[in-house]
Amino acid sequence: MRVDLFDFDLPPENIALRPASPRDSARLLVAAGASGVDDRIVRDLPSLLRAGDMLVFNDTRVIPAQLEGRRGEARIGATLHKRLGLRHWQAFLRNAKRVRDGDRIDFGAGVTAIAGARDAEGGVTLDFEGEEPVEILLERAGTMPLPPYIASKRPTDEQDRSDYQTMFAREDGAVAAPTAALHFTPELMDAIAAAGVLTQTLTLHVGAGTFLPVKAEDTQDHRMHAEWGRIDAEAADRMNAARAAGGRVIAVGTTSLRLLESAAGEDGVIRPFADETRIFITPGYRFRAVDGLMTNFHLPKSTLFMLVSALMGRERMQGIYAHAIAQGYRFYSYGDSSLLLPHE
Template sequence: MRVDLFDFDLPDASIALRPASPRDSARMLVVDGATRTDRIVSDLPAILRPGDCLVFNNTRVIPAQLQGRRGNATIGATLHKRESLRAWRAFVRNAKRLREQDEIDFGNQVSATASDRAEDGSWLLTFAGTEPVETLLGRAGHMPLPPYIASKRPTDERDASDYQTMFAELPGAVAAPTAALHFTPDLMAALDSAGIAHETLTLHVGAGTFLPVKVDDTLDHKMHAEWGTIDAETAARLNEIRAKGGRVIAVGTTSLRLLESAHRDGAGIAPFEGDTAIFITPGYKFRAIDGLLTNFHLPKSTLFMLVSALMGRETMQAAYAHAIADGYRFYSYGDTSLLLPSK
């Protein structure tokens, strides 16, 4: 499909620079088939049905942005995927000043050697020493805010907590699963009281999620792989929920992509551990989920293509036009949408 079919005009004023407070007071556009309703996130227990299940991503964002020097050159790096115990694939700023086997000094006794430049321009950074890389990042790294926020203000201490979900447990993501940022302990208690279950899986979100689509046709776009896992017990419980008539609703596109990657025809959602580079565009047949809670996405992004595949492109273009006109806040710190496709 042509990428320009997924374009729309978005005013800069629509981009949220801070999250709502409290988190569950964010606005929520409910798109149920052809019906649109303006609600807030704390309404979820009244909107979902007993027996439904929300699926959260329990990845934890690491301080994956680094600023260092190679000789007289300033080098910026954003880690996006672990390749081994001490090596991460990274997107590098000022990469023209970098050569194979150059050492980058990131300060605070943290350094890495650059090698194996890939076709997408990323480098493999192998960190020196024996301390865990997470320890090194804790000394020298910064929270990797999305570029559409970082370009408007610097990262600060608030982001260390604002950009983590209440489910964050397993470190490894370089971007937050932002739909889950709206959840609070009080909201989870209300959902539990309403008979709405929840499960967790892990997908370590990579920086590739922020990369623009630079081709004219979706067939020519290559997704970056991300590592994820669903254990056998979780898969079995999710299959049981659907067998009993409950709906599996992914909280965030990361949860959705992993659930769809784990689905096996005839077996339902199966245990999964490994990389996924699934790219969902209109025409895709969803097999593992019955709904999606997700924030508002960039024009011409793979994520807007995904929600268009779920609900229909014209439906989502109209929903986004309504959201913009009605003052909804977009992107990672913005408001959210609950998408329930017609069966």
């Protein structure tokens, strides 16, 4: 399909620079079935679900993977996006033309790395020097890797260390937050449990590639970035049992959805999974594992807007987004949310 079919105009004032406070006070656009929308708030979620439904969350934890350094007099920015080994990472570099294979980059606070060769995804490999784990080095020298559409409008600060982390964050490794889950609070989770709604976590380490623009003119020519995920046997069994009992499996975030669909067979059964996935979901895809999706609002012509268009239909999603823009919904990582239920 042509990539420009997934374009839309978004006024800059609709881009959220800070999350709602409290988190569950964010707006929630509910789109159920083939037509109509309902304007609610995230705190209403328990009343919008059924007893026996299961919400599936991503428990990845964002690491402070943004580094600022120097190679001689040249200023170099680095965003780590994929672990290759204990001290070996792939990174996207700013001012990469000033860095050659074998150059040492000084990121301050005693953190240095040796640049390696360019990789197939347009990044550079970095080998960190010393004996300390890279995670400790990042806590000392790194900042939270806010998306470009936020970072270009304001500097990262200490508030982002908590704002850009979900309450489920447990497994270190993401360089972007699974932002749909940013809206959840302990109080909301208590209300969800009281409504008889089940919950489950899995792990997908979100990579910086999620922010890369689609440069191809046709979706079939786009190469999807790889991300590593895991679903253990117990989690797979619980999700399959919920669905077999008549409950709906509703992914909280596109990251959870992509991992579930990667782990499901043609029969719709979710199987244990521990591997990279490059799944690219566009209209025409037949969903196997999920019955709905809670997700924030995505960029024009992005792979994530293509994904929600596959779930609900492209024209339906264009209408949903037109309504959201007209009603002043806040877009992107720190923005409002939507609940998409295609079969209602």
